[in-house]
Amino acid sequence: MALASVVAVAVTSLTVSADVHAAPQALPRDFAWGVSSSGFQSEGSSPDSNWTRYAASGRTHDRIGSSVDFRHRYREDIARAADLGVGVYRVGVEWARVEPRPGVVDRAELAYYDDMIAAIVEAGMRPMITLDHWVYPGWIADRGGWASASTPALWLRNARRVVDRYARHDPYWITINEPFTYVTNEIRAGSIAPTAVPTMLDRLVDVHRTIYHHIHRRDPDAMVSSNVAYIPTVEPLLDTQFVDRVADTLDFIGVDYYYSISPADTNAWNAAIEQQWNAPVAADGLYYALRDMARRYPSKPLYVVESGMPTRDSAGRPDGYRRGDHLRDLVYWVQRARGDGIDVIGYNYWSLTDNYEWGSYTPRFGLYTVDVATDPILTRRPTDAVAAYRQITADNGVPATYRPTRPAEFCSLVAAPASCTEPVR
Incomplete structure (x- = not known):
C-alpha cells in the first residue's frame, strides 16, 4: 500500500480508534x-573470537578492552539488578571462553559461569541464558565460521554442554540472538559472502531445532525461544x-524493540x-510490534527480551526524551497490549549497564551509565x-492513572499498514 493511501485510511480510522x-x-x-x-558486550578481557578480531581490524570505532568488566564485577551488578526488584537476568555463556581451542574446555571459565549463574539464582532471580549472541571462537573463524559445514556440529557440542550444565537452574533459554541481524x-564483517x-540461515534453523x-x-517444561530484532514494516x-x-x-516469541518510524519522523535510518541516538524511539511502536507478532503467531505467548533507548555517551538525546520517561511509556504500552488480549508474559530492559555496542562505546543503553x-x-x-524501574517492579507496572509522556504517533509505520490503519490511542 502506498504511503499516501496508508495515511488517508488512518485519518478516516481515527474516529473509531480507542479512547485517547x-x-x-x-x-x-x-x-x-x-x-x-x-557476555561479550559486558564481560571484557575477551578471548580470541570473531568479534575480537573484528574490533582489532580497525573497522570498528573502539576496541573491546575491559568493557564494563562484568567478568570480575558480576556479583555487584547482580546485586544491582536484584535491588531493582526484577526477577529475570539475561546473560550469555560465551563459547569462545569455554572452548578456547578445539576440544579444550577451560575449567576456570566454566567455574566463572557456574558461580555467576548461581549468584543470579541466589539473588532470587531466574537466569535467561543465551547460547549464541553473535560470537564464536577464533578457531571457528579460522575454519570459515558459519560458511563451514563443520560449524553446526561444533556449535551443538558446545550448546549441549551448556544446557546439560545449567538446565537444573530452570532458566529461560535463548538459542540464537536476533538471527537475521547475526x-x-x-x-558486513566479510565472514560470509x-x-x-x-x-547460514539454514544452519541456524537446524541448530536451533536440534538444541530445542x-x-x-x-x-x-523449559521455556525456549530465539529473539527477533523487530525491524519496522x-x-x-x-x-x-x-x-x-x-x-x-x-x-514463546522473543521480541526486541528499539526503533520506530512514521511519516512525521523517518530518521530510523540513523x-x-x-547513530542510534538520532533514531526515533516512539514507545507506542512496541504495542504495534507485539500486536503484529500476536496476530501472526496466535498460539504463542510473547516476551520482550530487549527494549531500551540509546543516548550518545552520557548526554541527553536530541529529542529530549529521558530514559525514565521512555521506560515508563514502554511499560504503559505493554500494559495496553495485555489489556487488548495480547499475551505478553515478560519485559527485559536492555541493559543493566552501558556496554560495548558492537564496535563502539558511544551508544549508551544502560540503566547505569559507565564511562569506559x-x-x-x-x-x-x-x-x-x-528509580523508575524500581517503582515499576514494586507496583507491577505503571498505575492506572499513568499517561505516556509522548503521544502516540499519528500514523506509526512500525507494523504497517495495520499500525497506521488500525491505530491505538
Whole structure:
C-alpha cells in the first residue's frame, strides 16, 4: 500500500480508534520483569573470537578492552539488578571462553559461569541464558565460521554442554540472538559472502531445532525461544527466513524493540549508520510490534527480551526524551497490549549497564551509565531510569492513572499498514 493511501485510511480510522485517554491494564502477578545483557558486550578481557578480531581490524570505532568488566564485577551488578526488584537476568555463556581451542574446555571459565549463574539464582532471580549472541571462537573463524559445514556440529557440542550444565537452574533459554541481524553482521564483517546467506540461515534453523529438542529432553517444561530484532514494516518478510521455519520449536516469541518510524519522523535510518541516538524511539511502536507478532503467531505467548533507548555517551538525546520517561511509556504500552488480549508474559530492559555496542562505546543503553573510555574504575552511575524501574517492579507496572509522556504517533509505520490503519490511542 502506498504511503499516501496508508495515511488517508488512518485519518478516516481515527474516529473509531480507542479512547485517547485509555488506562493501562493491570498485569498478572507472575509477569516477569528483567534486565538483559550479553557476555561479550559486558564481560571484557575477551578471548580470541570473531568479534575480537573484528574490533582489532580497525573497522570498528573502539576496541573491546575491559568493557564494563562484568567478568570480575558480576556479583555487584547482580546485586544491582536484584535491588531493582526484577526477577529475570539475561546473560550469555560465551563459547569462545569455554572452548578456547578445539576440544579444550577451560575449567576456570566454566567455574566463572557456574558461580555467576548461581549468584543470579541466589539473588532470587531466574537466569535467561543465551547460547549464541553473535560470537564464536577464533578457531571457528579460522575454519570459515558459519560458511563451514563443520560449524553446526561444533556449535551443538558446545550448546549441549551448556544446557546439560545449567538446565537444573530452570532458566529461560535463548538459542540464537536476533538471527537475521547475526547474518547481516557476518556479511558486513566479510565472514560470509552474500551468496552464503541462505546457507547460514539454514544452519541456524537446524541448530536451533536440534538444541530445542535437547533442552526439552532435559526439561520438558523449559521455556525456549530465539529473539527477533523487530525491524519496522519489513519484519513479516524477514520472519519467513527464520521464525516461520522454527515456530513449532518456540515456547514463546522473543521480541526486541528499539526503533520506530512514521511519516512525521523517518530518521530510523540513523540506527543503521551507528547513530542510534538520532533514531526515533516512539514507545507506542512496541504495542504495534507485539500486536503484529500476536496476530501472526496466535498460539504463542510473547516476551520482550530487549527494549531500551540509546543516548550518545552520557548526554541527553536530541529529542529530549529521558530514559525514565521512555521506560515508563514502554511499560504503559505493554500494559495496553495485555489489556487488548495480547499475551505478553515478560519485559527485559536492555541493559543493566552501558556496554560495548558492537564496535563502539558511544551508544549508551544502560540503566547505569559507565564511562569506559574515561573512567578507569568503571563507576556505575544510576540514571533516572533506575528509580523508575524500581517503582515499576514494586507496583507491577505503571498505575492506572499513568499517561505516556509522548503521544502516540499519528500514523506509526512500525507494523504497517495495520499500525497506521488500525491505530491505538
